[in-house]
Amino acid sequence: MIQAFLVRAKVSAAHTAQTAVLGLVGLMALLVGLAFFTLAAWLGLSAVTTPLNAALIIGAVYFGLAFVIFAVIALRARTKRLAHTALQTPHPAAPATAEGMAGIIAAFLAGLTAGRKSIR
Known part of the structure; x- marks a missing residue:
């Protein structure tokens, strides 16, 4: 059980690292593109108006x-x-009482019994 958790954690960490690297590369490409668009805007505006x-x-x-x-x-x-x-x-939940716990246990047992009957 712990092994499966560790495998999922490793896969998740690898996926997150790959996403971060791809995002960084994408950000760098955006910044280079922005620099070229700014240069193009500068050259275009300089031809029409003053620097x-x-x-x-x-x-x-x-x-x-x-x-x-x-x-x-x-x-x-x-x-x-x-x-x-x-x-x-707005209000915190009321603390569990003995009567409340008995109801929860009864509901759990009813569900357990219904589940067993559905398997047969």
Whole structure:
């Protein structure tokens, strides 16, 4: 039983490591692509306007993108906090009593008996 757990843990760890490496390679490719797109935007804008205006336009685009990303992060954090608050129970569960445990045991035995009858 422990052996199966260890095998699943190793497979899961290997899968996670592979996913992390693939994600890192993908991120590096995105950054290189972003650099080339920025260069292309710079060259295109410089041909139409002054280099100062080109720098202002590209900087404003990145600045606006950052603000949008931060707004999404803030909304996700707020939504998560609201969902967490909604899932909390207002009162803790009552402690188990002897009568409650007897009912649980009776229900378990009824289920066990029904399971045995279904096999026959």
